[in-house]
Amino acid sequence: MIEIENVRKSFGTLEVLKGIDLTVQKGEVVTVIGGSGSGKSTLLTCINGLEPIDAGRIKVDGTEVHAKSTDLNKLRSKIGIVFQQWNAFPHLTVLENVMLAPRKVLGQSKQAAEEMAVKQLTHVGLGEKLQVYPNRMSGGQQQRMAIARALAMSPEYMLFDEVTSALDPQLVGEVLDTLRMLASEGMTMICVTHEMKFAREVSDRVAFFHKGVMAEIAPPEALFGAPKDPELQKFLAATH
Amino acid sequence: MFNYTFHWNQALKALPQMLDGALITLQIALLSMLIGVVCALALTGFRLSGNRVLSGFATTWIEIARNTPALFQIYMAHFGLGNFGIHLSPYTALLVGIAFNNAGYLAENFRGALKAIPDTQTRAGRSLGMSAIQAFRYIVLPQMLRIAFLPTTNQMVWAILMTSLGVTVGMNTDLAGVTQELNARSFRTFEFFALAAVIYYVIAKAVTLAARAIASRMFRY
Numbered sequence: 001m002i003e004i005e006n007v008r009k010s011f012g013t014l015e016v017l018k019g020i021d022l023t024v025q026k027g028e029v030v031t032v033i034g035g036s037g038s039g040k041s042t043l044l045t046c047i048n049g050l051e052p053i054d055a056g057r058i059k060v061d062g063t064e065v066h067a068k069s070t071d072l073n074k075l076r077s078k079i080g081i082v083f084q085q086w087n088a089f090p091h092l093t094v095l096e097n098v099m100l101a102p103r104k105v106l107g108q109s110k111q112a113a114e115e116m117a118v119k120q121l122t123h124v125g126l127g128e129k130l131q132v133y134p135n136r137m138s139g140g141q142q143q144r145m146a147i148a149r150a151l152a153m154s155p156e157y158m159l160f161d162e163v164t165s166a167l168d169p170q171l172v173g174e175v176l177d178t179l180r181m182l183a184s185e186g187m188t189m190i191c192v193t194h195e196m197k198f199a200r201e202v203s204d205r206v207a208f209f210h211k212g213v214m215a216e217i218a219p220p221e222a223l224f225g226a227p228k229d230p231e232l233q234k235f236l237a238a239t240h
Numbered sequence: 241m242f243n244y245t246f247h248w249n250q251a252l253k254a255l256p257q258m259l260d261g262a263l264i265t266l267q268i269a270l271l272s273m274l275i276g277v278v279c280a281l282a283l284t285g286f287r288l289s290g291n292r293v294l295s296g297f298a299t300t301w302i303e304i305a306r307n308t309p310a311l312f313q314i315y316m317a318h319f320g321l322g323n324f325g326i327h328l329s330p331y332t333a334l335l336v337g338i339a340f341n342n343a344g345y346l347a348e349n350f351r352g353a354l355k356a357i358p359d360t361q362t363r364a365g366r367s368l369g370m371s372a373i374q375a376f377r378y379i380v381l382p383q384m385l386r387i388a389f390l391p392t393t394n395q396m397v398w399a400i401l402m403t404s405l406g407v408t409v410g411m412n413t414d415l416a417g418v419t420q421e422l423n424a425r426s427f428r429t430f431e432f433f434a435l436a437a438v439i440y441y442v443i444a445k446a447v448t449l450a451a452r453a454i455a456s457r458m459f460r461y
Contacts, residue, residue, distance in 0.1 A: 077369030087364035
């Protein structure tokens with residue numbers, strides 16, 4: 001369970017999160033929508049401790065992320081995150097990209113890491129690309145590799161930060177299909193996205209962020225069907 | 241006006257002697273690179289350390305190495321330090337001078353290579369649970385080595401050519417030193433130096449080609 005309580009975060013004088021409360025249950029899929037600069041991506045990097053927070057707290061399975069005593073490396077190994085830019089490691093093959101963290105962080109044997117990597121890469125449809133270097137692949141393929149790389153750590157949570165925003169339009173579908181598959185398998189996910197149709201399909205709940213505030217959160221039928229917040233109404237009208 | 245008779249035989253007879261000199265040249269160049277790389281890594285670390293004394297020291301070193309004649313750097317190692325009672329042999333002074341120069345240029349290369357690797361690479365590694373050291377060791381360093389590799393081999397070539405400055409501090413066992421002595425005895429300046437130049441060229445070219453071959457093996461992406 002991810003518990004976010006009254007989280008505040010500023011970059012300089014700009015307050016990007018103004019007291020966010022959100023609890024995500026095991027197995028739940030929550031998507032976060034909202035305009036640029038609404039703070040939704042920042043929230044994700046706060047959840048895995050990449051960004052410090054100014055106030056409030058975030059607990060993952062009861063462990064407070066920003067407590068000094070927390071072993072962030074250990075915590076991060078169970079929270080997978082995939083970014084808008086997939087950040088493939090260019091000097092490693094696809095297989096090596098996926099094997100690296102399980103080997104070095106979890107201390108898995110080469111054989112075990114390879115087995116897992118092959119399984120995850122096959123799962124995201126890259127079983128034929130094991131020995132290829134990332135720069136030989138399309139953006140969509142590299143993004144799917146990044147997803148497999150995160151999954152190979154056997155995470156309990158997956159955070160997706162606008163993972164299709166940097167892709168050519170014709171490549172968006174294959175990545176969204178991968179996310180749909182994960183959601184249907186019961187993975188606990190928080191997806192920041194601009195893909196409204198996707199959000200409507202996969203989410204248990206959809207959260208709308210506006211200027212650092214979670215203005216509305218509801219199941220997709222309610223949020224898209226009968227939006228209450230005026231900013232959300234405007235946002236939906238504009239993105240429709 | 242042009243009635244010079246070439247005496248190539250005389251030069252060719254001295255070839256074995258010159259090749260021995262070439263080995264010394266290569267030895268100094270290699271050692272100076274080894275020392276240079278180690279110092280350059282330290283200087284790069286100093287500059288990134290955030291400590292003003294360390295980064296000031298590194299910056300001073302790099303600025304002097306890159307913006308003053310290599311000849312002066314070698315001169316200083318021999319005669320300059322001699323004024324303070326530190327007496328280095330021609331061999332050592334030459335080695336120190338070139339290593340100093342190498343370190344300055346290489347430190348700049350390394351910093352450039354490091355800068356070329358986006359922070360998001362480290363971020364991706366940390367997100368997977370790696371420590372900062374692991375992310376540097378397994379993600380940043382291998383990419384940095386690739387970027388810095390060819391500029392480093394250029395410096396190696398430059399180091400080989402710089403060894404010829406050793407004659408100014410009395411070095412007489414390297415290729416330039418041997419050639420200079422042969423020249424002084426025979427006055428066949430053109431022949432001896434032309435032959436030496438060919439040897440320098442062959443060594444430099446061989447290093448460049450070998451480096452390219454190694455690079456294409458090592459960096460396959």
